[in-house]
Amino acid sequence: MGRWLDERLQFSDLLRSVFEHPIPKPSNFLDYLGFATLFAFASQAITGILLATAYIPSAAEAYNSIKALQAVTLGSYVRSLHSWGANFMVVLVFLHLLRVFYEGAYKKPRELTWIMGVILFLATLGLAFTGYLLPWNQEGYWATTVGSAMPGYIPLIGEYILRIMRNGLEVTGATLTRFYAVHMLVLPLIILLAFTPHFFFVLRQGMSVADKLEAAKQRGEDIEAKSIPFYPNVALRMILLVLVVAAALWILAGVYPKSLGSPADPLNRNHYVPTPAWYFFGVYQALKYFPGRLDVIAMVGLPFLLLIVLFGLPWIDRNPSRSPRKRPLALSIAAVLVVGLSFLTYQGIRSVPKPLPTTGVIAAPSYKADIDPIFQSRCVGCHGQSGGYSLDTYANVMKKNVVPGHPNASLLVKRIEGKVAPQMPLGLQPLSKDQIQTVKNWIKAGAKNN
């Protein structure tokens, strides 16, 4: 078969030139992250097509169609794979970007490969964002409402962009079909159009790690001892990485199946407080640190700056060296950004309102283990960095409203019990009786930072 094809198309020389080039020893697994991302995309494409056969893109039917799918074991697993796969793809594409940055592989002659990569990164985030709405559940509906409100802050054209995204002022059935078309067709097409040159450039130019080897070969040195062939040696290592990623994906999707939650309620009868997908928690948290009107910096300014830096990186960074040791400035800036983003994401996840386990009344509560989680999940949304009274840290909690040893004299308790109006949390479900009693026990015991 191979010979039959080769006789007609003369592929073997081409394939040999592409696959049998030498790679320096030892070859690093981190250099295969792009390949792992490709696997994640393939997995998304396959599970996505399967989901599309069961999904009905309309505000009236979407939720029920997924609910019916969830009732079938395999259907539920496919959806779980797709949802987990989205997380995997976002993480892998981001790690791939970091690795390429660390290696300086975006520099001449690979600027165009980087640009295509940035497009692929943004398209991946776009897929994650548009996919979130499709199940038409409460989580997706409100995350999309808030997420699509942010571009509304872009000067001059903001409201127009918001209306195009939603096809109107509100997130309606028309928004759903729009997101469906973008998620299913437009973004995959953009990914295909950007991936083809991205991949072709890598084949044509080789991986950047092999450049030194190639230079040595040009000088006539014997590189046999310092290298291994890409095919089959490195290719096998690549497929091993994919196997590890795939196993992790399959296991996580099985052990932690993606739940559907309650159907979208645009009237929000149950006072649901929106939260984004975890990979947007960085932005979510950053918003809390920009007081008042300055939040437009977090919503528009920073993302815009990030876009310019990402697309312009090969030209902004004029340092010709690729060795990490000779790029202290670039790597320091990147390290600060990554640490900052990780911190924001962590803080965001920590402060998100989540149902607390019903542990009953805790007789001797600890601030860190029992009290802070209640404040973080129910109070700091409003009483965080901004506002008169903050419940985000022990020191802030103790500034006022708490009288150690006397829970009934503490305004904090009066507010959460509703004895002093308005009852807190404002306009939301009150704390449970158990939670209130736990807070009282903690104040009774001296409101210690334990």
Next chain:
Amino acid sequence: MTDEPGKRDALSDGKGLPRRRFLKTGIAGISGVLGIAYLGLIGRYLTPPAIGSDPLLPVGKTTEFSLDTPKLVVYKYGGIEQGVYVINTSDEGWIALDFHCTHLQCAVNWIPAIKKFACPCHGGVYDMKGHVLGGPPPRPLYRRIIRVQGNSVIVGGRLA
């Protein structure tokens, strides 16, 4: 623009368009027309419905609303139930407020105890008529068209 200098095409007698240029213009022109035709179709998708173009729909009877007390009513349009607070104010007459916070469009709640709207997301607070009292909202709650015909309360799209 003659492609091969010194070599005139047989059909060209030196005047008018050389054959090659004619063909090239044809290719570019036809592709251009096709492209523009499709761009026109795409353009229609880039013109969302005008603000305020939502239809007028009945949301309740006048007797269901107490004076100066906002009530959340359901405006069913676009395949969803949209939330609108309708208030029969003593000084301004009937007003309708869109229930999305103007900060990031979480749903605001009316808190009768303090007679204010509060947003649970970032702590935006508004008075009964939607004016910002605190928190990050950049502008008052959006108003929607409201009419009272007989004893029927009718709500429409957003006022810009």
